[in-house]
Structures are given as C-alpha cells and as structure tokens.
Amino acid sequence: MSVQRVDLNLFRVFETVLHCRSVSGASRELGVTASAVSHALARLRQAVGDELFVPGENGMEPTPRAREIAPAILDGLERIEEAIKTRPFEPSNSARTFRISATDYGTTVILTRLIERLAKTAPQLELRIFPYNRMDVVRHLDEGRLDLVIGWFADLPEHLRRTEVLVDREAIVVRRGHPLVGQPIDRDRLFSYPFVVVELTGSGEQAAEGFIDERGVWRRVWIDRLLIETSDEDAVAHVAVSLPHYAAVPGILSATDMVATLPERMARRIADAGTHEILELPYDPLEVAAEAIWHQRGDRDGGLQWLLGELVDVMRSA
Missing domain, CATH: 3.40.190.10 (Periplasmic binding protein-like II)
Known part of the structure; x- marks a missing residue:
C-alpha cells in the first residue's frame, strides 16, 4: 500500500504501543478507547503486511519487522513535530x-x-x-x-x-632582542633554547602528530610539529614549559629566552604589539585547517x- 494512503495518526499509535507495550496503556496515553487503538493497529498491520505486535511476557512485544521500521517511524514523527513547532529563524530578533x-x-x-x-x-x-x-x-x-x-x-x-573555517600555519615567536633575532637559524641553533609549548588538554598525552582520540574524533591538541616529528637524537628540543592555553605565552617569552611555536595568526597578533618577533622557519611550516x-x-x-x-x-x- 502506498504511504500516501496511510493515515499518519496510525504511526503515532504505533509509537505509543511500542512505548506502553499494551493496547490499554496506549489508549490511556492517547486519550482514545482501547477499541480505537486496536482498530488503528489492524489498519497499520494491513498496510505493512506484518503483525507488528504480538502478546509476550512483558505485554505486546514488537515483531522483528516492527523493530526494523521503528527507528524510521520515530524519526519521521520527530521531524514532523519539529517542522510544525519550529518557527523560521530570524537573527535580527532572536534571543537564542x-x-x-x-x-x-x-x-x-x-x-x-x-x-x-x-x-x-x-x-x-x-x-x-x-x-x-x-x-x-x-x-x-x-x-x-x-x-x-x-x-x-x-x-x-x-x-x-x-x-x-580558515587555514593557518605554524610560526616561531621570541621576545624582541632575543639572541636569535637577525641571526641565521638552523635546527641545532633553534634547539639550543628552551621551548614553551601549548598542549591544549594539559594532559601530556599526545597521539601521533599531536592528535588525541575522543569518541572517534581525532582532535589536535599540539600544533608544534617541529618538536613532535624530530627524529634526530643530536637535535632534541627542551620543553621547559607546557601549558593548556595561548594567553600566557607572550608574558613567558618576554621574561625569558624561550621559544614558542604558535599558529601564525596568533603569532602576528603578538608581534604587532611590538614586544615580540617572528623568526624565519628553518623548515617548511605545517599548515592546519581550523574547522x-x-x-x-x-x-x-x-x-x-x-x-x-x-x-x-x-x-x-x-
């Protein structure tokens, strides 16, 4: 039977019987007679070609076919309800x-x-x-x-x-007047200074390339590829400070000779204040997409x- 010929109220009866596990319980919840619920079920059974509910130890048990179609029916009812209740979003006067x-x-x-x-x-x-x-x-x-x-x-x-949302790249930031400013930089010279690193969870538990796995979501918590991917045992950076946010980095750099690897847009904001400088990277920068x-x-x-x-x-x- 075409769905166009099925009364949508029958699906609401299906939902209620599925929840109550009884015709009498569904009748009370719907505010109709038990006979009306039974009649509605009979019409829906004919449309679907399945018993849908059969007597069991815990009341009316859904058949395998009922369990199969239940998610689609419940989702459809939810969408219809949302469509009826939801008003068009008007940003100019919304207080959401x-x-x-x-x-x-x-x-x-x-x-x-x-x-x-x-x-x-x-x-x-x-x-x-x-x-x-x-x-x-x-x-x-x-x-x-x-x-x-x-x-x-x-x-x-x-x-x-x-x-x-945007694509950014890594940049190296130091205080103005740092010994590395105006000097040719290679990895060994860069690694001779301690680093301050932003590790966003503060846990110190990084997976490959600075990502952690949470419920199947691999999110980056460390943008510093330079420290993560180096495999040269003769050129190992010393991480002097690891912290879970960027806001404290400029102050730490101003007070020390430490080096920080930051997203370039953040680094430029710091450098524009006139107290820090961005160094030329001795390698191709990592580009990352913020999403x-x-x-x-x-x-x-x-x-x-x-x-x-x-x-x-x-x-x-x-």
Whole structure:
C-alpha cells in the first residue's frame, strides 16, 4: 500500500504501543478507547503486511519487522513535530543562546570577528564559549550540550559534520632582542633554547602528530610539529614549559629566552604589539585547517546553519 494512503495518526499509535507495550496503556496515553487503538493497529498491520505486535511476557512485544521500521517511524514523527513547532529563524530578533567550544586562539582569531558581525546583525543572540581543552567536549556535543566545537581535527565519526573555517600555519615567536633575532637559524641553533609549548588538554598525552582520540574524533591538541616529528637524537628540543592555553605565552617569552611555536595568526597578533618577533622557519611550516564540527541533528537546525554560514563568510576575508 502506498504511504500516501496511510493515515499518519496510525504511526503515532504505533509509537505509543511500542512505548506502553499494551493496547490499554496506549489508549490511556492517547486519550482514545482501547477499541480505537486496536482498530488503528489492524489498519497499520494491513498496510505493512506484518503483525507488528504480538502478546509476550512483558505485554505486546514488537515483531522483528516492527523493530526494523521503528527507528524510521520515530524519526519521521520527530521531524514532523519539529517542522510544525519550529518557527523560521530570524537573527535580527532572536534571543537564542549558542554554545561553542573553542580555544583562546579560536576565540581571539575566529570568534571575535563573528561577534563583531553579530553585534550588528543579531544583537540579541548570546554566545557562550566553553573551553576546548576539556576532555569531554565531544560527549557534550553528542548529548546536545554544545552546538559547535571549533578546533583542528583529523578523523570524525559519521554522525558529526565539519566545515573549514580558515587555514593557518605554524610560526616561531621570541621576545624582541632575543639572541636569535637577525641571526641565521638552523635546527641545532633553534634547539639550543628552551621551548614553551601549548598542549591544549594539559594532559601530556599526545597521539601521533599531536592528535588525541575522543569518541572517534581525532582532535589536535599540539600544533608544534617541529618538536613532535624530530627524529634526530643530536637535535632534541627542551620543553621547559607546557601549558593548556595561548594567553600566557607572550608574558613567558618576554621574561625569558624561550621559544614558542604558535599558529601564525596568533603569532602576528603578538608581534604587532611590538614586544615580540617572528623568526624565519628553518623548515617548511605545517599548515592546519581550523574547522567547526557539529552533530548531524544540527543539519535540521535553521539557526545553527545560519550561524555556520555567518562564521564561514566572515572568515573569508580574514
């Protein structure tokens, strides 16, 4: 039978019987007679060509065919309900709160530009920024506690989506007046100075090339390829300080002869203040794409998709 000839109310009866495991329980929840529920089930059984529910130890047990089609039916009912209840997203007067996980780099370099635009186009929106260095950000994304995570990623599971926000590269930063400034630099000379390294989780547990695995999401927590990939035992850098954020790096560099490898956009912000300098790399820099990732449920969220569009658009000219 064509689905066009099936009363959609029958699927709501299916959902309720599946939940209650009884005709009488479903009738009470739906506010109709038990006879009406039985009649609806009979019509749906005829349409599907299966018994759907049979008596069992725990009440009306779903048949294998019912279990097979249940996810699609429940998802379809949820989508219909969302379509009816959800109003078109209007950014100019929406007071919605978006929850985003980002590093201080992501907040300073990426989200600041977005916030500047939203202040004009969506002044009532609220952005709540959560730390990227938490070990449970992916769980929070899965559970709906976060809308977006901004960072550097490799592999993602199928239920997560991604979009590129910008591409950055690594740069070496030192204080103004550092002995390396104005001097030819090779790996040995560079490694003769201690390093300050940003390891975003603070755990010290890096996987290959600075990535960690959380629920199938490989996210980068260390951008310093120079230290990770070196295999020359005669040229090993000394990591004097490892910390989970970028904000403290300029102060540490100003007070010492330490060296830091940072994303270039962050390095240029520091250098533009006039107290630090960017050195020429003695190797080809690592380029990394900063991305926004979200749960697949967000594909049907008009507000989130609008925000993603604004984010990507505002970074095109960055």
